[in-house]
Amino acid sequence: MSGSGLEAIERKVIEGERLTGDDGLRLFACHDLNLLGRLANLVRERKNGDVCYFVRNQHINYTNVCNKDCKFCAFYVRVNDPAGYTLSPEDVRRRVAEQAHEPITEIHMVAGINPRLPYSYYLDIVRAVKAERPGVMVKAYTMIEIAEIVRVARKPLEEVWAELKEAGLDSLPGGGAEVLSDRVHAELFQLKQTPAEWLEMARSAHRAGLRSNATMLYGHIETHAERVDHLLKLREVQDETGGFLTFIPLAFHPENTELSHLPATTGMDDLKQIAIARLMLDNFDHIKSFWIMVSPQISQVSLWYGADDIDGTIIREEITHAAGARTPQGLTRSHLTRLIEEAGRVPVERDPLYRPVRAAEAAA
């Protein structure tokens, strides 16, 4: 690809050398999608071969009440809004029971910040899941929710980690990072913890033996430089802890948010973001293309542009759909595996920690 100006980056990628922030910016400036794809795919196949992971999971968004007023969110309502709901531990247990026939391995539980919920609630809903379905793993609470839990617990973070683990928490999702930039934080989500606090809390989780994911909400007011900076910050923490499992770029959905004047992300941007994340995050094992956010079509194509994980069956996604997502709220296992196999990849069902689910269980 002479003339692209990316020969030096290409050499680095082939030799397994780490890319710099400047390299990241040059990749964003490149319109040659297939060059980016070729490089990202090299890294992807080195790390994960032809495998594409997926999970069978259920989402439970336990409350839509939130006091953070994030401008990019269409899901939340304020405290006292009649449209607000909060699931009781019994409700959560019922939601789990309703899907007892589904052979899921993961319950993904995230929600708004409802300041009236006591510390015990957060322990109780995890226990409720485990009581109803002991074999399933609970991946719950973004760092934003953890900050709230610590606030109402009035206990040191380390004790909270221990008690959440004891209640049954298995791992942490990657949400709430948004864009790790003080400028974007001040503009869009200033009531949430700062980027530095988010990163410190992730470090703390990893030290406590909890693995977590990391996300980035892109496609709104952030610049390419801020996206690159976000990736570098995650890479730095990962060098220290090794605790991140996967990076998940989240495409911004403008509908019904305070930023509804902005257009949705493009297919090109979605694929470039996946590819550049794969190239920059040399110490992350996995890059996930979350089909709820980018569409099943782009997720399938992304398996050649750096992604090795397509998320999962997802029963009843509500947060992105509040922002006008046109994607389905779930996909069947056979639909997912067809998408993966047709793209020439090998589907492997995993649990939240990327352990393959044995074939006998998968056939259930």
Added chain:
Amino acid sequence: MSRAGGISDIERKVGAGSRITREDALRLFAHHDLPALGAMADAVRHRFWPDPVVTYVIGRNLNYTNVCWVRCRFCAFYRPPGSVEGYTLTRDEIGRKIQELVDLGGREVLFQGGLNPSLKLDYYLETFRWIKQNWDVHIHGLSPAEILYIAKMAELPLADCLTALKEAGLDTVPGAGGEILVDRVRKILAAGKDMSDEWIDFMRTCHVLGIRTSSTMMYGSVETLEERAEHLDRLRGLQDQTGGFNSFIPWSFQPEQTEMPGVARATAFDYLRTLAIARIYLDNIPSIQASWVTQGPKIAQVSLRFGVNDFGSTVIEENVVSAAGTTYRMDIDEMERLIRDAGFTPMLRDTAYRILGPYQRPASASALIRRGLAPPIVAGEARAGAAPLSPVN
């Protein structure tokens, strides 16, 4: 690994501008490496269109009738003769639609309908003459199946019928109904329609008479990959003889609401690789068009790196595909944003593929939209094609 055998020999051929064989095409279908396929297709596109420009035309579908006796199993648009849901547009309706198009700055009328036994050759001749007398528009119209039927009812040889239509105002003919040019497939999809030789002969006749056409492929129904390659081979073979195809437009079979709902909808991966392989294989057809309506804006944009140089006609109406449940709509501003975001400059072209310059919304258009008289312009997959072509090579 899924890339058995590698494709470096094919990459060398494509790099050298050499033709690939049908066997090469099948190896590419088995290869799966999407960035590698895209890069080759992008290189071929660059040979035809060296400037970083993506073109489109502003047009309007005039689905003049939905009455059709053929009963294609993949079609959700038609109504059989005698159905109470059947319609044929009146001149008033046709005139209003064309006037709206012209007011919005558009020039291309896509005149398509069904095989309606009550409409004879004179209907078409009179309608086309009337349109041409009243508006300065390009009539891109009918389909091989419609014209063959009109000729048969008029008991005229095809060439005579085409000549009469051309003299009345028909400018170019869409390559609709190409489906897959293999009779095994055509018998399953629409036993009542023309078989592959008849379709090819029809196109040859058009080209010989100086009527340029587009070419199409509807993949993802019951055909094999070998049959896709055969389809491409038949198009390339005819183009070698006539040079009359302006463009190639593949789109995927839309199973919803057809009589074949059991067929799984073709995926985005399948679209992009089929597009790329077609761009590489059809080394004698200058333009490759995206299918907005069947693929949606994200994949349509990505297709610009898989051989597509043209977004076709932005159509105000697209009843046939939307009847099958596909609802992607796109206005001009959004389309131009996507083109720019992919690193290209959007340009309007005429039906001869000459670049006219950037789009400027006529003052009358916004006024019409404000008054609710005109729907917003939306992009559809176009069965566009045109007159003389002027690409490089």
